[in-house]
Amino acid sequence: xxxxxxxxxxxxxxxxxxxxxxQRERKYLNITRDTGQxxxxxxxxxxxxxxxxxxxxxxxxxxxxxSALPDDGHVTTxxxxxxxxxxxxxxxxxxKLGHQITIVKTDAxxxxxxxxxxxxxxxxxxxxxxxxxxxxxxxxxxxxxxxxICDNAVSHASELEAFMHAVAGTEEFTTALVPVGKxxxxxxxxxxxxxxxx
Ligand SMILES: C[S@@+](CC[C@H](N)C(=O)[O-])C[C@H]1O[C@@H](n2cnc3c(N)ncnc32)[C@H](O)[C@@H]1O
Numbered sequence: 001x002x003x004x005x006x007x008x009x010x011x012x013x014x015x016x017x018x019x020x021x022x023q024r025e026r027k028y029l030n031i032t033r034d035t036g037q038x039x040x041x042x043x044x045x046x047x048x049x050x051x052x053x054x055x056x057x058x059x060x061x062x063x064x065x066x067s068a069l070p071d072d073g074h075v076t077t078x079x080x081x082x083x084x085x086x087x088x089x090x091x092x093x094x095x096k097l098g099h100q101i102t103i104v105k106t107d108a109x110x111x112x113x114x115x116x117x118x119x120x121x122x123x124x125x126x127x128x129x130x131x132x133x134x135x136x137x138x139x140x141x142x143x144x145x146x147x148x149i150c151d152n153a154v155s156h157a158s159e160l161e162a163f164m165h166a167v168a169g170t171e172e173f174t175t176a177l178v179p180v181g182k183x184x185x186x187x188x189x190x191x192x193x194x195x196x197x198x
Contacts, residue, residue, distance in 0.1 A: 001094045003067055007036070010060045010091065025081065028057045031125065031151055035181030036064035039123065039149065042186070043068035046147055048120035053077040054108045055126030059088030059101075065123065066097045076119075078104045078111045078126070109134050118143040125151040131163035139167060145191030148173070154183020 014030040021027045031039075043051065043065060049072065051065050056079035066075045079085050085103055092098040104111055108126050112134045122142050124131060131138065131150070142148050148167065153160055154177070164185050168175045173187040 003063065003095050003097075006091060006095050007033075007060070007063060010058065010063075013058075014060065028060070028084075030057060030060040031064075032181035035151065035184065036061060038178070038180045038184060039064050040068035042147060042149065043073075043121060046121060048147070049073040050117075050119045051075040051121045051123065052117075052119040052141060053123045053125065054112075055079065055124070056088045056103060057084050057125075059091040061123065061125060062088065062101060063091065063095055063097065065121075066092075066100050067095070069100060071100075073100060075101045076104060076117075077101060078106060078108050080105070080107050109137075112137040112141065115141060117141065119146060121147045121149070123149045123151070128152060128156055128159045128163075131160065132166060135163055135166040139170065139172070139189070142187075142189045144189055146189050148185075148187040148189070150185040150187075152182045153177055153185035154179060157183070160185065 011033060014028045018027040018029065049070060053062055053065060053075060056062055056077040062075055062077045079088065085105055088103060092101050109130050119141055120143055150160065153164065167173050167187050172190050175187040178184040178186055
């Protein structure tokens with residue numbers, strides 16, 4: 001199925017479902033379309049090949065990230081809900097992007113604490129209350145020169161204040177608050193200075 005049709009279908013599903021669902025776990029809580037477009041621009045502009053997403057839901061944002069990657073690029077996406085994982089897996093297969101996506105079925109904080117991989121781009125869209133406690137682990141996953149993006153930076157600014165402050169305060173990052181969708185906190189990790197031999 002064509003990617004654009006799948007994205008449109010998921011947007012309709014997200015709106016209809018989230019308007020009716022009473023329990024938070026039943027909602028998809030997808031990023032907005034303009035956030036998806038923004039993420040795709042960031043992936044392409046930074047020539048990212050390895051992406052980490054925390055909070056897959058049914059895979060709407062993952063599809064934006066994966067579709068912007070080159071053929072040898074890969075998204076690792078972390079999700080704890082078995083039901084959402086099942087739906088996301090089916091959506092990735094429909095979009096023929098499954099081979100570029102790995103879903104890690106675990107709690108985000110345990111993944112962050114045990115992973116020693118480095119990613120070109122890290123996108124955070126899960127349990128905001130955890131971020132500040134694992135800020136060091138999160139920033140360690142971003143390779144030098146890479147990007148960290150956090151959704152809901154305007155819609156839930158107070159919940160994210162401590163985390164954004166921790167990242168912006170390191171001097172390792174250049175940061176911006178971008179008023180797209182629910183507000184994106186974008187942080188670029190300092191790259192090593194080139195030496196004379198470079
Ligand atoms: C806002 S939704 C993600 C939406 C998705 N990024 C999109 O735009 O399509 C947050 C997701 O994070 C998952 N989640 C919440 N807490 C988590 C945790 N501690 N570890 C892993 N996933 C978690 C939820 O099950 C939910 O599917």
